[in-house]
Amino acid sequence: MSFAWPLALISLLLVPGVLGVYWWAQRRRRRQAVRYSSVALLRSVLPARKRWQRHLPVALLLVGLASLAFAAGRPQMTREVPYARTSVILALDVSRSMCSTDVQPNRLAVAQEAARNFVEKQPKGVRMGLVVFSGFAELTVPPTTDRKTLDEAIKALTTGHGTAIGSAMLKGLDAIAESNPAVSPVGDSPDAPAANPGKPGANGFVPDIVVLLTDGANNRGIEPLDAVPYAVERRVRVYTIGFGTPNPAPPSCTREQLGGDVFDTRGFGGGGGGFGGGGGFGGFLVADEPTLKAVAARTGGTYHSAKDADQLRKVFTKLPKEVATQKRPTEITWWFAGLGALLAAAAVAASMRWSPYP
Template structure:
């Protein structure tokens, strides 16, 4: 657990507290001497049985504590703590290249991926931010980060096969990373594909460049390879590029970022992969903004001090 101050310069005002204490006792001594010159407080004390000149310690404590709470409030503190609730931000990147129409996973690879992703969203905590990207030769942002699960599910259901040929995994990773940053939560990309990176500049360099960018932004990438892993897609035959997934590259991406790689060949296996990703995210860091709490406490203490000043500690004219 730790506390982060978004406006730490305000904490410098804490040095005014000792000054307040010193001034309080200085003016107390000064006013006491002035009062004694004109009044016989010793005689009045014998008559009333009470001490007429006090150090107003209660007032000083209330004022110091209220000021302390207000200073902490305006320093904008946020407490981070370990939580059993998933507070990971996700971007789901779904391959929408032509080969995803393959029916080796019924009804086809794309529909199974969309259904599994949508089902995964329904199990997430309401605080979870979700974004969606589809990619083929070009990457498209289908939904920016949002906590509105229903709108994200709609964006996923609207994903269709992209006209641009190829599978630019590197660009999908970079676009997903740009959606996720900045932010203090754990950030993860769930990348679903059935092919190798066949559209990125210099192909291998595309994934490597994207991986370095992802790592520099502390993002976890889980990769899901869907399909039998056999055969080629018709639209790639002329170029000689395989449409089967490159397990080694995908495993390298996931392991380098602290994620996991899954090879799925049916609906049950992809559902199991999403469940495992969800379980890994159950432990995380959550935050609580302390501004309102500290401000309310400080304000209540000020009201309490004001009440005492007008009742118990009221000055005699």
């Protein structure tokens, strides 16, 4: 614990000063008491009090004064808090393969619940944004501390055709650039990869991260590994999550998850009647783990695999620990001020309660 105004602690000298005055007053009272011809008579006219009742008001007053003296020094405690500009961008796959029922009730419903819990448990100072992607990527919620808006957006997710993982990464970088001036935007999805910027983290990382969850492989837009140099250049880590089992069950989207495609009869493919990222109904695609692992490793993040709801919840539980923090003093003056005022009031009340004079 430290103090913003340490010189104010001189006021602590009031405590021994008041204690000395009280001790002197007690000795003087004893000397005067022996002048009476009958000490027994003196005791008989005073109400009976226990020894601790006589000293309790002064004890409460002394502790209260000490607490107020500490408050005058503006005490501070140092604790770790997230950087004020930290942003966590959730990039969630909403391709039709997320309707697979290998995870009950389906992958998207489980991912929505896990993402909402993740948002709820983030520190208040962390801004969060939401990128959704299927055939293209879209920033639906810019980085914000408004958890309610983000929660409503996650609950309202609808599915589409295709899987644009690389585009989602670039859209996440642009979202971070909106709140962190140190990160430059990528702009419209480029067709060519950026120049190789070198080893990730060579110049440190920004505190902002992208958390990307998908159950398939990229089949739209820029390739994920071609998007990696843009993230490395901007010192942004990408944490990837491969979700779903190796043997997806038949899809079952709710009307809400189908959204505007509620009457779509083309099947669950990227344009050819396939399921998820492509393939026929018997040839389901699963998360492209080699690519997701490479994306995480090359940007300084980590890859996580989740095959059911419990595993996904555990993965999201680990992610906040990766966010950069800093030590910052937090003033706790009101703790001591409130305690001091309470003790002083208690001292007055005790003195009135056990006063020898009615």
